[in-house]
Amino acid sequence: MPIPAGDCVPDFVTSSDPVLQFAILTGLVSIALAVLVFCGVLAMRARLLSMQRRRGEFNALWRPLLTRHALATDEPLGVLQQVSWPRLWRAERQFFLEEWNILHDLLRGEAKDRLNEIARLLNISPLVRRQLRHRRLSHRLLALVTLGHLREHAAWVEIHALLRDQNTLVALVSARALIGIDAEAAIPEILPVIMAREDWSTARVADLFAEAGATAVSGPLEEALRSSPPESVPKLIAVLPEVALPVSERIVSRLLRQPVDDRIKAICLRILENPRELPLVREYTCHDRWHLRMGAATVLGRLGVPEDREHLMRLLGDPQWWVRYRAGQALLAMPFVHRAELAELAESLPDPFARDILAHVLAERAT
């Protein structure tokens, strides 16, 4: 309340001015909240520091132990039974699983077997299988990864059930675990899930295939591509160029002739290896969609015959930079086209865009 001139200052504590009361209340509540937050943060920080200290102590003890015994591949596995392993406390289990899995991914061959033997001696498997049902997601994920590394066949059914889990990570990690246990048995189970799930990116699917290996993937993948309608296999098609898996030419040729999504066609062009399809590829050099013209240019560079030079020369003047660029690279890749010939063309072509792009690819090749 404003003070009339000449009057004394009223006692704000006993003032009934609602604005004043509200302001004071706001201020006091704010400060009280801030103090509460401060205490909460201090408590959290104390907990964090305690956990970091315990982790440091755990690593100091276990990391050298695990590393030394995993890498001692000149010793028989039986020696591991003679080792006096420290007791693994409940609070240390997650630390152990994390360290063990990190080592597992870093090491190869017999070292992995030794790590698995260590896990067996410490009775890790039943513990981890129980952890599949833990309420914390991070614990469940860690359990899945561990079971995959352990190649724990006994957990197959439980892990398989998680392939269709709502959580993307759980499903992906389950697939990885199954591949780790038995890649050849896992892939036929995983392929339908790949086709059904929208939340598994191409990159993650490529990771799964790479991990499983060509031997495990090729056959079931071929069968899936052959038997499923094209619209339901875009994810399988998309990943093929990344993982360089051999795929039947018949499937690729079939897809190129069918009215499928242009993305599928573009991918088929990338992996096409059959020279008998050149007439079809030449048709694609006139397609409306530039990325298909670009794909066709690349195929002609890979598989083309001398008459295909004309198609590529035409594409050097395409309105799209990427089409011109791939056409230039394709010309350079053709074994019967000489560099000197292209250098001359780069000077003499009437189209400035064509000249520029040829000069560009020639300079790139020279570096």
Place this chain on the structure above:
Amino acid sequence: MMYQLLLAGQWLFLGYFLLINGAYLLLNLNALFALRDYFLGRRMDVLPKAFSDYEMPISVVVPAYNEAATIVASVRALMQLRYPEYEIIVVNDGSRDDTLEQLVRAFRLRPFPEAYRQRLPTAEVRQVYLSTLHPNIRVIDKANGGKADALNAGINASRYPLYCCVDADSILHPDSLYRVLQPFLDDPRTVACGGTVRIVNGSTVHDGFVQRVALPRSPLALLQIVEYLRAFLFGRLGWSPMNALLIISGAFGLFRKEVVVAAGGYRTDTVGEDMELVVRLHRVLRQAGKPYRIVFVPDPICWTEAPEDLRTLARQRIRWQRGLGESLFMNLGLLTQRRAGVVGRFAFPFNLVFELFGPLLEVAGYLFIAIAALNGWISPAVALAFLLAAVGLGIVLSTSALLLEELSFHVYPGFRSTLLLFGIAILENFGYRQLNSVWRLIGLVKWLAGREARWGEMRRGAKWSTTRKPPP
């Protein structure tokens, strides 16, 4: 009459402080949920193979103007990013020092007959250089046109579907590209993603990466750390889930190139080109009815040096305010168009009222209280009560940002850091925020008056950075 005016003034200012701080607290709450969801998806990071080897290639565009002292180290650091396929395009924007010569020498650049496509208009591109040592490094040498112009030139030269704009002095985390890419993989509608920018002052940087995080000694830098957490980290994270993020920092952001080109690239007639682009993307994509997302990742993946002197800081804040005004007013259509969504109905007016014109009310509020108290229109006790409310609310906001930081990344180690940051969070509200309001008011006035804002030059300390000697 006087009484009515004073009463109205008191309610107005009290109401304003309640509204703005309440809104930020709500954003912090939203940020809390966003953090929880984010960390759920990030659980695999403790394990190897957290990232794929088959990610989309990225063009990293680095505009450079008079960066001779640091550009080589910056590019070398970028070369060490952990990512399967990316190219680095440095755009030398008519530097007056020997930025280009440093690059030519360090990376054995030679002129390259690039078939350069000018999809976005820029100042003259004089020459494109290609590194003979590292074929994924190119340098565009062009006439000076400003940062926005340099970014457009970099976009023109980029080969990949995604480009990442990085300031020449930004310090990235080795996994920065992976992290900022994840939203694009999680949701193909994503067209832009920003990363958190943290303050590097006080930390130890070696060979272009942060080795040890620590708090700076400079009080000004300390204040900015709390401010960044409050306003830039959790404020933005709060808007992101609602697809209402209006700014992605020019220091680090990943964009879908074709979307940016279709929208016209960066505008060169504003100092807030980073914000203006994002606001425009919202406007044009909403207008076209295209589904899209513009998001934010909270990971501390980009570090930058904050000004440690008042003059540079003031210039920066005045420029930011001007950029804000330009970005909003160049895209007023977002406010009024039919398909405005949360960004047009809430984020835009919020920024207009509280961020752009808010400083007017804030400074007026403080002045009002001071003048009224000095003239005896209100008692000193009343004045103190108002200040208690305004400052108290500010303290809650600052400390809630520290709470979110503790729940998520707890980047600053030890108890001492926690205590110091709390002290700063309180002190921030006794002068620093008020000073910022004054600077922002100056920026607002300058923008309204149509005065040109200049980037100016920042006094760089970088006392904490070390590098290996380059190989002979």
